[in-house]
Amino acid sequence: MKTVLLVVLVGFIGLHVSVFGRDIFKHRKNLGNESMPISIGIGFITDFFDTLGIGAFAPTTLLVKVTRQLDDDRKLPGTLNVSHALSCLLEALIFITVVKVEPLTLFLLVAAATVGSWIGSRYVTGLPEQKVQFVMGLALILTAILMTLKQTGMINILGEGNVATGLTGVKLIIGIIGNFILGALMTMGVGLYAPCMAMVYMLGLSPLVAFPIMSASCAALMPVASINFIKTNEYARKLSFGITIGGIIGVIIAAKFVTGLDITALTWIVIVVIIFTGLTYLQKSYKTKVARNA
Template sequence: MIRLIVVLLIICIVGLLGLIGYQLRQTVIKVNWRDNLVGGGIGLVTDFLDTLGIGSFVTTTTLFQATHYLDDERNLPGTMNIAHAIPTITEALFFVTVVKVDTITLVSMVGAAVVGALIGSEVVVRLNQVMIQRIMAIALIVTSILMAINKMGWVSMIAIHNDAMGLSGWPLVIGISGNFILGMLMSAGVGLYAPCMVLVYFLGLKPIAAFPIMMLSCALLMPAVSLNFMRTKRYSLKGILGFIVGGVIGVVIAATLVKSLSLEVLGWLIVVVSCWTAYQLWRSAVVQSR
C-alpha cells in the first residue's frame, strides 16, 4: 500500500507541474525574478514550519498580507492550495514512508478529506472577496486558538495515554466525518493541520499518527482542488515557480536537517501575528461591504 501511495504522490507532482506549466504558457506570464524571489522566501519559511506541524496557511496568509502579494484576495484559497501542493506532497513522501498508520484508517480519512475538499472548492469559487476575507479572518482566529491551546500543552495532555495507530467502529466513523469537514474547510483556505491533530488525539491515536494522516490528506486534496481553482481562474501564478522551489527546499531542510528545534517563542509569535492578520482581513471586509 505504501508503494502505491508513493507512486500516486509522484504522479500528482508530475501532473500538477504539467498543469502549472500549461497555465503559464496560456497566460504568457513573463518570469519576474523579484516575484519569484519573494515567492521563494515565503514558500521556504511557510513550508519549513509546515513540516514541523505548525501549518502553512496561517503563516502564508500573514506574509501575503505583509508583502501585498495578491492583487485580489478572492484568489487567496486557490493560490495557497496550488502553491503549497508540491511542497506538501514532498512532506507526505517523508512521513508516509516512516510512520506506519493502519491502512484502513489512513486511506478512509484521507479519502474523506479529498472528497470534502472537492465539494468545498465548488462553493468557494463562487464566493466574493468580502466573504473570502471574513472566512479567512474567522479561520485564522480559530486556528490561533487551537495553536495557543496546543502551546499550553492542553492538546498533548489528551493524547498522553494514547497508544493506537488505527481506528475502528464509531471512532473511525467520527474520524472520517471529521476529516471530510476539514477537507471542505481546507478548500476555503482553512488550515487542516491543527484541527486534524486535535481530532486524532481525541480519537485515541498516538500523536505521531497525526502526521501521515494530515499531510497525506493535504497532499492529495490540494492537487484535486487545484483543478477547480484553475478551471474557474480563481488563483494567481505570481512567483509560483519560486514559491514551489522555496517550499520544497524548506520541507527538505525541516525533514532532514532539523533534529531538535525550540519553536516555543516562534509558535506564540505566529499566534499573535495571525490574530493581527485576522483583524486586518475583517476590517478590510467591513470597509469593502459599505
C-alpha cells in the first residue's frame, strides 16, 4: 500500500507539472508583474523551513505581503496551493520512505484530505475578496495559535507514550473525517501540519508517524486543489512559478544539510509576525466591507 501511495504521489507530480506547466506556457508572454528573484527567494526560505517543521503557508503569506508581490488578495489561497505543491510532494517522498507507518491508515487519511481539498477549492474560487481577506486573517491567527501550542510543547504532550503506527475502527473513521475537513480548510489558507499533528496524537499514533501523514496529505491535496485554482485563474502565475523553483531548492538543501538546525527563536519571531499579519488582513476585510456598503 505504501508503494501504491508513492506511485500515486509520483503521478501527482506529473499531473501538477502538466497542468501548471501548460498554463505557464500558455500565458508565457504575460505571466504577471511580480519579481522573479523575489519570488524564488520567498520559495526557498519558506520551503526550507517547512522541511524543518515551521510550515509554509503562513510565512509565505507574510513574505508576499511584506514584499508587495500580490495586488489581489483573492488569488492568495490559490497561489499558496499551486506554488508549494511540488516542494511538498518532494518532502512527502522523503518522509514516507524513512518513517514506518501502517500503509492503510496512511492511504485512507491522505485520500480523505485530497477529496476535502477538491471540494474546498471549488468553494474558495467563488469567494469575493472581502471574504478571502477575512478567512486568511482567521487562518493566520489560528496558525499562530497552533504554532505556539507546538512550541510550548502542548501538542507534543498529546503524543507522549504513543507507539501505534496505524488506526483501526472508530479511530480510523475519526481520522478520515478529520483529515477530510483539514484538506478542505487548507485550500482556504489554513495550514494542515499543526492541526493534523494534534489529531493523530489524540488518536494515539506515535509522534513520528505524524510526519509522513502530514506531508503526504499536503502533497496529494495540493495538486488536486490546484487544478481548480489554475482553471479559474485564481492564482498569481509568475509568483507561483518563482516560489516553486525556490521551494524545490530549499527542500533539497534542508533535507540534506541542515536537518538539525535549531529554529526555536526564529519560530517565535514568525509567530509574532504572523499574528500581526492576520490582524492586518482582518482590518482589510473590515475596510473592504465598509467601502462596499457605503
